[in-house]
Amino acid sequence: MKRIADSTVRRLSVYLRFLEGSSQRGLTTVSSAELARHGGTTSAQVRKDLSFFGSFGKRGLGYSVPELTNSIRDILGLGREWNVVIVGAGKIGTALAQYDGFRPRGFHVVAVYDTDSGKVGTRWDGIVVRDFSQVARDLASQPIDIAVLAVPAEGAQDAVRRLVDAGVKAILNFAPVQLKVPPDVAVRSVNMAMELEGLSYELSSRAR
Amino acid sequence: MKRIADSTVRRLSVYLRFLEGSSQRGLTTVSSAELARHGGTTSAQVRKDLSFFGSFGKRGLGYSVPELTNSIRDILGLGREWNVVIVGAGKIGTALAQYDGFRPRGFHVVAVYDTDSGKVGTRWDGIVVRDFSQVARDLASQPIDIAVLAVPAEGAQDAVRRLVDAGVKAILNFAPVQLKVPPDVAVRSVNMAMELEGLSYELSSRAR
DNA sequence: ACATGTGAACTGCTTCACAGCG
DNA sequence: CGCTGTGAAGCAGTTCACATGT
Numbered sequence: 001m002k003r004i005a006d007s008t009v010r011r012l013s014v015y016l017r018f019l020e021g022s023s024q025r026g027l028t029t030v031s032s033a034e035l036a037r038h039g040g041t042t043s044a045q046v047r048k049d050l051s052f053f054g055s056f057g058k059r060g061l062g063y064s065v066p067e068l069t070n071s072i073r074d075i076l077g078l079g080r081e082w083n084v085v086i087v088g089a090g091k092i093g094t095a096l097a098q099y100d101g102f103r104p105r106g107f108h109v110v111a112v113y114d115t116d117s118g119k120v121g122t123r124w125d126g127i128v129v130r131d132f133s134q135v136a137r138d139l140a141s142q143p144i145d146i147a148v149l150a151v152p153a154e155g156a157q158d159a160v161r162r163l164v165d166a167g168v169k170a171i172l173n174f175a176p177v178q179l180k181v182p183p184d185v186a187v188r189s190v191n192m193a194m195e196l197e198g199l200s201y202e203l204s205s206r207a208r
Numbered sequence: 209m210k211r212i213a214d215s216t217v218r219r220l221s222v223y224l225r226f227l228e229g230s231s232q233r234g235l236t237t238v239s240s241a242e243l244a245r246h247g248g249t250t251s252a253q254v255r256k257d258l259s260f261f262g263s264f265g266k267r268g269l270g271y272s273v274p275e276l277t278n279s280i281r282d283i284l285g286l287g288r289e290w291n292v293v294i295v296g297a298g299k300i301g302t303a304l305a306q307y308d309g310f311r312p313r314g315f316h317v318v319a320v321y322d323t324d325s326g327k328v329g330t331r332w333d334g335i336v337v338r339d340f341s342q343v344a345r346d347l348a349s350q351p352i353d354i355a356v357l358a359v360p361a362e363g364a365q366d367a368v369r370r371l372v373d374a375g376v377k378a379i380l381n382f383a384p385v386q387l388k389v390p391p392d393v394a395v396r397s398v399n400m401a402m403e404l405e406g407l408s409y410e411l412s413s414r415a416r
Numbered sequence: 417a418c419a420t421g422t423g424a425a426c427t428g429c430t431t432c433a434c435a436g437c438g
Numbered sequence: 439c440g441c442t443g444t445g446a447a448g449c450a451g452t453t454c455a456c457a458t459g460t
């Protein structure tokens with residue numbers, strides 16, 4: 001199958017959010033123009049994005065909210081539960097472990113890991129902090145789909161090596177480093193300092 | 209001046225990080241090939257990125273580490289301090305307030321805001337939690353460059369309206385909504401649920 | 417000899433515009 | 439008639455390849 005652009009997948013997430021809101025407000029159909037307005041794009045872009053995966057609309061009418069919702073859920077692989085572990089029980093790690101935007105979308109945080117023996121064994125919101133050195137053993141019994149990396153920059157690449165060795169195939173990286181992974185492992189990075197630098201650049205370049 | 213692509217600015221951040229590391233390891237020059245290897249790109253891309261802003265290298269030699277470091281810092285607007293406020297003293301907000309990757313890069317967190325009167329007045333790491341309803345008054349006396357938005361989705365657009373009214377020109381958004389802002393306000397969004405959905409998509413599409 | 421800087425070619429995402437169908 | 443679905447055109451970002459300077 002043809003490779004889908006990252007930007008397209010991101011927009012599908014945005015459309016899905018709007019559809020869920022529309023459903024709650026009792027709407028039964030939406031047009032590509034409405035989806036576009038709320039997604040910050042154009043109606044042609046919306047239709048093109050969807051066309052990669054099929055024909056979901058009715059000409060002259062628009063899209064059925066529940067049908068399109070289900071289709072996008074399917075496309076994004078949200079028709080199942082994903083097991084997630086968080087690596088690093090520091091400030092960001094614990095904030096993420098307690099964040100409740102994950103569960104309603106099928107991302108189930110099953111464990112938090114840390115190397116600090118002082119933290120191991122404690123519980124956050126019912127989730128145990130486990131010893132990271134045991135991660136390979138744990139994953140052998142309970143399969144993990146996604147690892148969220150919330151460790152300091154220094155330890156990040158090493159943690160990734162161990163996760164990849166243990167069979168993890170997807171990583172969401174919060175450490176401010178460019179991770180190196182085998183081609184069969186998917187990585188997304190969120191780098192807050194880098195985002196602030198982007199804003200700094202914009203503010204500066206506008207002043208010129 | 210010509211509009212610079214977002215992707216270029218992001219890569220400059222990556223180069224800068226590598227340069228700072230190189231400096232610490234005592235290197236005095238780097239080639240575009242080295243920068244490329246660590247930034248996950250190609251040497252031609254590195255040279256093209258830099259060429260938008262000037263000629264920083266020496267043919268046959270490469271780039272002087274301290275000179276290029278300073279040049280990129282300048283380009284990104286990091287030659288000064290930026291005042292940052294965090295809006296929302298929940299889990300993510302407090303984690304961000306205490307995150308110490310900001311200060312070394314010139315981003316100074318001067319206040320945390322919340323609407324919950326129970327939180328107002330408390331201190332986190334020496335930073336006071338202030339009443340968000342006073343934000344306009346506060347900004348009149350102390351100028352703010354960047355607001356980091358860490359509030360629930362419901363309140364995000366309203367918080368943005370008040371920040372924009374108070375004169376804020378740059379927002380880093382952690383709320384899972386598509387913000388609407390005037391064209392002179394810069395926004396970057398970090399949406400963790402959306403990143404997980406991207407990974408979910410990749411895992412699913414590979415399985416097919 | 418070596419590595420930069422840059423026009424030119426290329427690739428791929430976005431926008432246009434209209435045929436097709438309810 | 440309205441809105442989708444989609445080839446074709448347009449545009450932007452990346453890669454190529456080489457002239458240029460040290």
